[in-house]
Amino acid sequence: MSEILAGAALAEFFDHGFARTAWRWETRPEYELPEERHELALFLLGGPAGDEDGQWRRTLRSLRRKGRCVARARVVDEPPTAYQRWLLARARQDAEAGEDLRCLTRSEALRLHVPLRDFWLFDEHTVGFVRFEGDRPLGMELTRAPDAAAVARRVREAAWEVARPVGAAPALRRGPQHARAARRADRPDSTGHPA
Numbered sequence: 001m002s003e004i005l006a007g008a009a010l011a012e013f014f015d016h017g018f019a020r021t022a023w024r025w026e027t028r029p030e031y032e033l034p035e036e037r038h039e040l041a042l043f044l045l046g047g048p049a050g051d052e053d054g055q056w057r058r059t060l061r062s063l064r065r066k067g068r069c070v071a072r073a074r075v076v077d078e079p080p081t082a083y084q085r086w087l088l089a090r091a092r093q094d095a096e097a098g099e100d101l102r103c104l105t106r107s108e109a110l111r112l113h114v115p116l117r118d119f120w121l122f123d124e125h126t127v128g129f130v131r132f133e134g135d136r137p138l139g140m141e142l143t144r145a146p147d148a149a150a151v152a153r154r155v156r157e158a159a160w161e162v163a164r165p166v167g168a169a170p171a172l173r174r175g176p177q178h179a180r181a182a183r184r185a186d187r188p189d190s191t192g193h194p195a
Contacts, residue, residue, distance in 0.1 A: 004131065015059075019068070020069065021121075022121070023072070023122075025118060026118055027109065027116040031135055043085075063098065070100070073102050073159040074163075075106050088103070104164070108162050112159065114158050119152055121149070
């Protein structure tokens, strides 16, 4: 069985369509979402990462109150794209709202030899493949096919093995050049103090 959900139907699915867990495999360098344009543009000009009480965070808090878990493994380019930098800057707020968000680099993801195709895995047996036109998500195609769920579970297990919680890896947060500086700053100098 397959059906495509978008807009209000997609929001309704997140409210009532699964009982326990939602896990996202997020693989694209950027997503073209009209509702994000303004916040992204402000962030790129040095502004804040976004609204503390945005729709996704309200959804996360609601799901957490209902006892449901939401987790995500995000593939991040090296260095991160501007869009990925914005998402990473927002990650703390998403985690505080209830999302278990972890990241891995694109090279790490490629070494897993798993499909780099965006999807959600709900309650271990329902897969929502995200459909795109270019970089614009059109909706989510749901399937309960056992083979699709088995592949999704294998992707989750492989990605979760190497993905790190956001904030644990400076290279993911700020790019490789900043990671070297952060490592140098953490090393003590000859007096035993950080350099």
